Amino acid sequence: MTEAVPSGHRTRNDAAKGWRRFRAELAESPPLWWAMLYFFSLLCGYYVLRPMRDAMGASGDAMAVFPPALLAWAAGHGIDLQDYTLQTLFTGTFVVMVLLQPIYGALVAHFPRRVFLPVVYLFFIACLLGFYWIFHHTVPGRGGLFFIWVAVFNMFAVTVFWSFMADVFDNDHAKRFYGYIGAGGTLGALAGPALTTALVGRLGVANLLLVSAGFLALCLLCILRLRPWAIRRERMHHDASGERAMGGSIIAGLRLVWSRPLLRALALLLFFGVGVGTLLYNEQAAIVKAFYPDPRDATRYYSLIDGSVNALTLLIQLLLTRWLLRRYGVAPALLIPAFAILAGYALLAMSPLPLLVAVTQVATRAGEFSLGKPGRETLYTRVDRESRYKAKAVIDTVVYRGADLTFVWVHKALAVFGSRVVFVAGIGVAAGLAMAAWRVVRAQRGLPEDGLADAGGSGNREAG
Structure with missing residues (x-):
């Protein structure tokens, strides 16, 4: 008769196996180190x-958030911008995103990877140096400008990162490594706020911008070290070279x-994914204000959510993401978070209590970071470089x-009728x-596993 193994021992054994597997992957793949x-x-x-950024968005000083000319225009039309701070931002x-998209498209079309990747990060570093001066001189309207810039920076810098990872790793390596790479990002997401908390009192707000610029400079070093591996991957798979301008x-x-069904579906997936997160985030703020009027209690509530999200995300990334992607493909990584959010909203519709809001928030964010995001990103290893x-x-x-x-305004309209x-x-x-x-x-079932064909049949590949 087989002796049952206590669940605690199984958990520790699984964790030990996961750690050994992670160390083996690191030893086998030098680019994994640099990607993480x-x-x-x-x-x-x-x-x-x-x-x-969040402090600027919540600031009660309208002159710090909005330029005087915009405040004067709004006042002349009977609008108090402080009542619409987040909606305006x-x-x-x-x-700004729409206006920058053609500029980014031109950069990608007319310059090779070795040029446009460093240019993107050098531009963001230059912006941080500019904000360093603006904050030191307390320029009016700096808060709104900084809020918008940080949102733009986050979107473009992370997008460029994952696009580059699809150049460095093929589909099989993506399934093996993207969970680990995501865990590296999760550790960075934990370290960043800790650094801000530890240093803001000593350095001040403006000097933290230089700390962030230093980390972006380190990103540039990683790009240079990963570039040979991207070239190697393209040669092995007879893929279009990123060392030449993409054109188009x-x-x-x-x-x-x-025009492409997969890309349309990915756009819809992201649209609705952002929608559930935005509705939940805004309604959570209203519920917390009602249940926890003391700022200390509200801060404790939010910190517990953030801590739980990061811990659960890291655990799934290290122990589950790789196994799911390699054994079952992207289907569980995309469907599990979606149905978990659907169940969470159904529970909240019956009983919108802070505890259930917290549980749904943790499931939503952890599922997105640990499963949804890696699942989507592996698909880009199987499409052409233009996609x-x-x-x-x-x-x-x-x-x-x-x-x-869309959903920040939808929430404002729905909130009138209650949670x-x-x-x-x-x-x-x-x-x-x-x-x-x-x-x-x-x-995605119509995509090749090795990424040699593009998503829509147009040839953006080199001959062998």
């Missing part, structure tokens, strides 16, 4: 800035998203911020997310 350091540095640099973010239209990304860089940028920036903008109405509407959005996930699963 790259994502760690990128998210650490971003999360150093995020508390500053989200609208501004979306407009600067708005090709929009055309590709519109990988141009279409992906449209989806991750314009579609993402368009969804943000239950918001969560009932959220059930519909979550159902849309599940349907979009299923469309992605079906559409």
Whole structure:
């Protein structure tokens, strides 16, 4: 008779096996080290800035957030901008994203990878140095400008990162490594706020911008070290070389998203995914304000959620993501988070209590970071480079911020009727997310596993 193994021993054994597997992968694949350091540095640099951005968005000093000319115009039309701070900032973010998309498309179309990747990060470093001066001189309207810039930086820098990873790793390696790379980013997301908390009192807000710039400089080093591995992968798979300009239209990304079923499905998946997150985030703020009027209690509540999200995300990334992707493909990674969110919204519609809100928030964010995001990103290893860089940028920036903008206003309209109405509407959005996930699963079945053919039949490949 086989002796039963206590669950605690099984958990420790699974964790030990996961750790040994992780060490073996690191020893086998040098680019994995650099990819993890790259994502760690990128998210650490971003999360150093995020508390500053959130503080600006919540600031009661209108002159610090908005330029005087905009305040004067709003006052002349009988509008108090402080009543619409987040809505105004989200609208501004979306407009800037749309305006920057053709510029990014031109950069990708006319310059090879060795040029446009460093240029993107050097541009962001230069912006941080500019904000260093602006904050030191307390320029009016700095808060709104910084809020919008950080949102743009996050979208474009992370999009470029994952596009580059699809150049470095093929589909099989993506399934093996993306969970680990995501864990590197999670560690950066933990380290960034900790650095801000530890250093803001000593260095001040403006000097933290230089800390973030230092992490972006480290990203540049990682790009240089990973470039030979991207060239090697392209040669092995007879793929189009990223060392030559991609060519094509600067708005090709929009055309590709519109014309290709997989890219359309990915756009819908991100749109509804952002929608459920935005509705939940905004309604959570209203519920917390009602149940925890003491700022200390509210801060404790939020910190418990963030800690739980990061711990659960890291655990899944190290122990589950790789196994799921390699054994079952992207279907579980996309469908499990979607149905978990749908169940969470159904519970919240019946009982919108802070505990259930917290549980749903943890499931939503941890599922996205540990399963949904790696699952989507592996698909880009199987499409052509134009889809990988141009279409992906449209989806991750314009579609993402368009969804943000849409649902922040939808929430403002629904919130008048109370939390239950918001969560009932959220059930519909979550159902849309599940349907979009299923469309992605079906559409990706037509892609080659080795990534040698493109997603729509157009040849953007080199002959062997």
